[in-house]
Amino acid sequence: LDQWRDQLKRYTNVDMRGIRSLRADAEVIIGGMLTRVRPTFVKNGRSAGQRMAMITIEDHTGPIDGVVFSDTYAKFAHLLESDKIVFMHGRVDRRREEPSIVIEDIIPAEEAAGTLTRIVKIRIATVDREGRPRKINGELSQLRNMFRQMPGSAQVYLEVHHDERIVLMSTAFRIQPTATLPGQIDGLLRDENCCTLLGPDNIADTEPSAILKDDSESVVNRLRVDQSDAFCESVDRY
16 A cells, blocks of 8 residues: 555545545545455346455555445456455445445556546746756657657646746647656656646545535435445345
């Protein structure tokens, strides 16, 4: 967990402790170490006889339980290994005393940069660290050529700074980043830490309606009856 601390903070929208304050069905991206993986079989419903799993995943703030239903298990069973660092996309289930997560997608930690990066932020200064002017036309051309070769969904924010002001911002490109991209761009621009990969925003900032207002709200959510097929194979049956 310590080795992946920065990535866990960057590519999740809530930590395990924060999940306890979220409403039912809030969409979350969590990350941590799988500390328990218990495969089992669906006993009832349309997926009877198929494999599923109960899991526990833990970050620096604590653990939380989750359920991986049969359709998701069929896709990601190979990633469900104890002590493995993964990111998971799912929804909060509050129908039991403690909240848990219904897992919909699992992402290996090594693939988080390419899958979960939302913004690639690049800062170019018109002077170097000694205050001498820098020529940047050639670097911009090289960046443009690089971006054209890696189309994807992450938005590039290119900022040119002059006299502590942003004098130019470009968002013309969407690319497929990698974990090594910041180092590549730092080398191209001959500057340290000028490229930053940004993941999803914290759910508290983007979806305040997902936050429980008081304890009584959690009771209401736990008593909620959901008739959708996705919840027919409820964890309470296992």
